[in-house]
Every structure is written in structure tokens, then in C-alpha cells.
Amino acid sequence: MSQKLNTPKGTRDFSSFDLKKREYLLNILKNCFKAFNFQEIQTPSFENLTTLTGKYGDEEDNLMFKILSSGDKIKKADTEALKNNNLTKFSNSLSDKALRYDLTVPLSRFVSQNLNNLSFPFKRFQTQLVWRAERPQRGRYREFLQCDVDIIGESNILNEVECIKIYDTVFKRLSMPKVNLRINNRQILDGISQLMNLDSVNEIAPVLDKSDKIGYEGVIKKLTEKNISDSSINQLKFFLELKGSNQDKINSIRAKFTSNNISIDGVDLLEKIINTSQKFNLNNINLIFDLSLARGLSYYTGTIIEVSSPDEYNIGSIGGGGRYDNLVQENNPRLSGFGISFGFDRICLILDELNLFPNNLDSSKSFLFLNFGLDKIDKLPVFIDKIREKNITCEIYPSENKIKKQMDYANQKGINYVVIIGEDELKNSIFKIKDMSNGTESTFNLNDIVSEIEKLS
């Protein structure tokens, strides 16, 4: 098959069957967000590059899909940069827009732009596509749906707690097995990196983030390879080797930060979040304080959380979020934000794999009128019109084809009932309905066609 017949790498088509499942999940998410009184917004698919770059981290910036400037603008191509192999500079000379990489940075742009029209705390949800030029793999696509809720302009820990409760509510409504929600705080990680004599937590964050894949030993090995000193690594080991309950861990590390107020704050906040969450009756979530959770995106400044897929079908993280204090920048004082994201496509895969989609996603009935020649039945269009007015799905076979072919079409399309008004029926002012599930035919008076079909629908 030639290239042009395929979807681009990492992207998919969705059939009506797929879409019914996706609609089911999306409705549960949206209804839940609304129940918590978040308000929906939508933003454009692409943003100015100046809005997007420098927010996520260098590696992430390179994974954006940039849009090639159109018309004469590409004459500005910086061919010198190309010669010098400075590909970032070259590509930036060809583009001033990129497709959304997440929904958080567009939100911060939205808030900055509408500062005077919004009331705070501003609670919004958003369910839109994002695009990342990553290597596709199971559950990871280049175009995927993200479902986010964020609260801007409020730093109280109740925001964290409510968002954890949103995860819990959604998973309960989906009948999902219990999942682990790991929680940590960037201020604690900052304290650890100071104890390790590092310039920034970002020196260890990317390695820590791999800990669920490479394990504790793997993390230590990778850090050694990065020339981090043994004494620094020993500091880290203390934290990573902590065992026991969340409260045990909190107690153990509090003593380590005696002189670091910011990290002590982080510990206090974390403790409050965990204790308050317990009042919120979590059914589907184990809340786990995990000191190895770092979250790559560089805009996080406080609480960070990540939701693992259930043990029954392990497909990596299915959600995550955190607090960001510096993203909504064009304001003084800056507006603190907290938000979480649902990995829609991975959750879809889990529901599929664990058979959690309801059996009857679409229970509405469909009717096919056989076509014996439109000219023979002047009233047929009027009947059909009246039936459709009641939002009942019906169609007339689009040509006067052989009846066998028309019936094949009904079978293949999963039509529930075939309506027959042939010459004989017309003569006797009757019509027949064939139930395609069992082949039985029933006969009715033609005058009653709308009401009889309504009864069956």
C-alpha cells in the first residue's frame, strides 16, 4: 500500500464503534468535572511559539510539532544556522507557531490574556487534543486527548485534595480497580538536592522519574554514571530507602530539614493534604508518599502527583499533575495554580482490556426502508420525515437495488428493523416490519406507520 493511504505515524482513525466508547468515557469525565463546578474552556490547537517554549524543558521543546510559516515568510530561513548545524535556530526561523503540547501552558496564556474578565479562584476544565513528536508505543500516540482540571489563583491545599477526589470519583464511576496515586513535593526534592550539594533538582529529576521502570538500583547506577558523588548519593539513599506508612516517612524526613524552611513547608503541606484527603472518603485510590516521584515538566514548584495504571493492566501513568506558582506570569502577585490531567487514551485502553465498558453503549434502534422505487410511494418521504422528527434513526436504501442487496446492507450495518412497503403492501394499505435479530415479520396498517415504529424504537 502506498504511503498516502495511511494515517501519519502515531495517529489513528476512530470508527463509530470506537467513538461510542470514547464518548462514554468523556461524558463521565465531563459530568464529574461539572459536579465539582469546574467550567469548560477551549483554546486554539496551535499557540505562538513564544507562548510555548521555555516552559516544559529543553527535551520537551524539541518534541513540539512546529508549524511551517506560510507564504513569503519562509524566505527568512536562517540558512547560516543550518550550515552550523544549529537545528533549533534554523527551525525557529521557519516557524512562529506550534501545536499544543499540553493544556496547562495554553491555560496560563488564557488567564494572562483575560485577567480582568475572570473571577478568581478560576476553576476550569478542558478536554482537547495535544500533540507530541514522541516515539509511538503501546498507549502512547502522537495525537492524544488530554482532560485537565485546574484551579488558578488559590494556593490552599484544599485544591490538591479536591483534585485527588476527582480522580477517585472518576475511577469509581468507571468501576476501575483501585490504583496508586503517588504524591511528592518539589520543595522537598529541592531540600534533598541541597543536601546532595547539587545546583538544582533538575540534575536528578529525569533519573528519578524513571524509577518505576528501572527500580531503585537502576536509579543509583544511573546517578553514579552521571558523576554524582558517593556522598551525595548516600544522602539520596536515606530518602529513597524510607519504609513504612506515609506518616512514618513524613516523621523521618522532617528532622532532616531543620534549617530549610521551604522544604519543611513542603513536608507540612504534604502532611495536611494526606490527612485531609482521608476525610474525603477515597474509594479507588491508594495515596502513597513517594520520594522518588519527580515529574519532568519544569513548571512544577510544589505538590506533584501521578496516578499509576491498575496492577490488572499496567500501561504506565494514566494521569498526573502538580502545583505551579510561576506559570501565570503577567501578574503581580503571581497567581498560583494547581491542576491534574487524565490520560484519556490510556484509560480507554484499560477499560477495553478489563472489559469495563458497558455492554449497551448504544441502545437506540435503527430502521431501513427498502427502496422499491421512490416514484411508487409519494408519501414515503413524509413518513420518514415524521419518524426522524422524533429523533428515531431511519433511512431509505439510496437506490432501487435488488432486495437481496438491500437486505445485505441492513445486515452488515446492524440495522434493527427493515420496513417493507412493496407493491402488494401498498395495494392493501399495509406495511411489514422485519425484526433483523430473529427474522420475524409483522404486518401493520400503513396509517399507523409512525406510531408503530415509535413503539419499537
Add this chain to the structure above:
Amino acid sequence: MSQKLNTPKGTRDFSSFDLKKREYLLNILKNCFKAFNFQEIQTPSFENLTTLTGKYGDEEDNLMFKILSSGDKIKKADTEALKNNNLTKFSNSLSDKALRYDLTVPLSRFVSQNLNNLSFPFKRFQTQLVWRAERPQRGRYREFLQCDVDIIGESNILNEVECIKIYDTVFKRLSMPKVNLRINNRQILDGISQLMNLDSVNEIAPVLDKSDKIGYEGVIKKLTEKNISDSSINQLKFFLELKGSNQDKINSIRAKFTSNNISIDGVDLLEKIINTSQKFNLNNINLIFDLSLARGLSYYTGTIIEVSSPDEYNIGSIGGGGRYDNLVQENNPRLSGFGISFGFDRICLILDELNLFPNNLDSSKSFLFLNFGLDKIDKLPVFIDKIREKNITCEIYPSENKIKKQMDYANQKGINYVVIIGEDELKNSIFKIKDMSNGTESTFNLNDIVSEIEKLS
């Protein structure tokens, strides 16, 4: 304001208020498409360039948003082409994907790719964004929503008739004023261009398409400027000057095509469509045979239609479509297709301008629990949880702020009821509800909180 604070040119954010209107319109469209038994599909936002180019016309190809190749691929930049000012070649060396320009070409790719899994006639609807690098103007954006229905694999005129009826049904459900639906046929235009001694109808189509803006005189003037001979223009004048009913026009032109079977076919098809449509009880549509309708996109081969906005608010075309016989190419015999499109954003503007959106787009009630300190009411999270389980919108103010500030928030957000459980209320096991529409307060037993709130919601 700095550039980064804005949406890119020709794009928009949508507030929750906007989105409720859009949801109303989208639901009417989708329910109508479903009633006609079209099945939804979705395709990726971008397609391989090989899929898209050469289908629309050169001018349109230049209006696509191309995606800059990522990573090392941009090293393939054809700097020679840039030097020679061959910008199309240069940009094609930097890109192998582009954002969707319409929904028809992606559909034809989808059908070709899934030929063996689909049953024909294949009736699909699709409501997704498309992107065009056009100059933005009133009702014209660079990112906009298209809503399409198409039937693939069937050439019977009943397809045309049903699609015209879909327009009629949607507009009726929207309570729109009557609109003109202009219809023509490319085979007739081919016949005219032959009578004019032109190589192709495309020599006059772009000018004809402007006729609703520049008028009959303007068309003649532009064609003269294009060095089309007087005798050719006189041939065209015969057609453009035809007056009378649709049937009058059909009768007049039939005689002109005595030796041109393809054009005679076109006239016959058009006549059948118009006559059959009359049986379908059109309420909101005037069907007008308009020989000046050409439709720019080069993939159309037969029937073409276009819907004008109502006289009450003239904003240009709000929909259009046509028959395309050569788009689904990877099959022998080729599959004929017919489809129509709704210009969602322009219809939204019309509904807004003519005050046709229902007054109560969102009638659900919202509740705000004042925050007097979470530690004081252990049961509060449980109450809220139970209320949300019933999909009732409620929230607790996220911090223990001054009551005045909490009430301001409720006012600004349009909260319907504020729930008060302060120290006094707790002591007496009661709670109060303040109706924000009139300020009245009612008192209830705390044990009845869930049922009382349910009554109000």
C-alpha cells in the same frame, strides 16, 4: 500586551458561555445526522502531504498549514530551491505533513485504507476542526469546525436529495429563517466551457464563484480582463441571463447541449434532484438552479450545491457540497461520493445575531458551601460527595477566606445557592441555604442536607 499573551491570528478561545451555545448547535447537527443513519468517524488532525496535495487546487494547496519536520529531518532543507525562489519546493523539503484542510479528502483516505472493512454505501458524518491559512475576516477563521456528511459508493440522486433534506431538517430545528440553496452541476458547466471553446471549466470557475459578491456585470468584466473572447463570453451570457423557474431554466438549456451527452446527463440529474426534493417537504430551503455556481474545489465532478446565509444576516455561504467521482481512487471501479458540509462557526454567528439560541441553555443549579474551616465539620466532605454522586454541581470554597469574599465569588460565578454551616448552625444541627437570586435564606435539619439540596437542583 506582548505577543505571547494572544491567541495566534485567526484563532479564538472559547469560554464556557460560548461552549454551551456551540454544544447546543453541535447536538442538533449530530442528532440529525444520526436520525438519517450516518455513522460518526474521526480522523487525525494532520495527514501526510501526499494524501492532501493536488486535490483542492493550487491556490488551496498554498493555504494549508504544513508541519515542520522534526529532529534531523530538517537537514534535508532544499536550500537551492530557496535560492531559486521556488518556495513550494523549499517548503515541501521541510515538511511531509499538513493540518486537515477539509474533511472530504481525509474521508477518501479513510475509505481507501479501510476498503475491505467497510460496507457500501458507506454513510459517515464527521465534526472536526479544519485549518486554513486565509486572511481572517468576519465569520472566517483560520481554525474552524466543519460538520460533514458523505455517502460513498452510491451515485443515485437520492443521496443528493437526502442531503438537501438534512440541511432543511437542521435549519428547521434551529428555527432559522428560510435560506437559498443554490444547485448546479459540473457536467453542465463543462458543456458551457466547451461551447465557450475553453480547455477547462477551471478557466472560469474561480470568477463564477465570485458572482454573489461582484454580480453579473462584475463576472463579465473579470472574464474580459482574462482575455476570454467576446464570442465565448456571449455563449456564457445566454446561461447567466436565464430567468424564470428552475424548470424554465432546465428547458431552456437542454436544447443547447444536443450533441453533448455528458451535459445532457447533468441536466437530467439536476431535474430529477429538484423534482424529487419537492416530495421531501422542504420547509426552510428555497432550491434554486443557479448556473453561476461553480464551487472552487477541483475534486467536484457532478452536482454542486451551496447554501447562502439568510437575508436577515448575510455572512456569505454557510454550507456546501457536491459529488466527487474520482476522490476515492484506490479502487476499480472508482467509488462515487456525495457530501455536504455545514459551516459551524458562521451558523453560530447567525444564531447569535438573530437571537435564536434558547434562553436556558444551561438550567442546572449550582451550590457553594461556605468554608468556615474544614477541621470543624468532619462530615462536610461526605455530604458533598453524596450530592455530587447525583451529578449536582457543588463546590466548597477552597480556603477559609472572609465570608464577604466567599459571597463575592458566588455572585461573580453565578452560583444559584450558597450553603451555610457555621458554628451556630453546627451547634443546632441545622444548615441554611441562601437563594442568590433573591437573597432569601431557609433553614433545614442537617440530616436532610442531601435530600433538600436535591429538591432545589
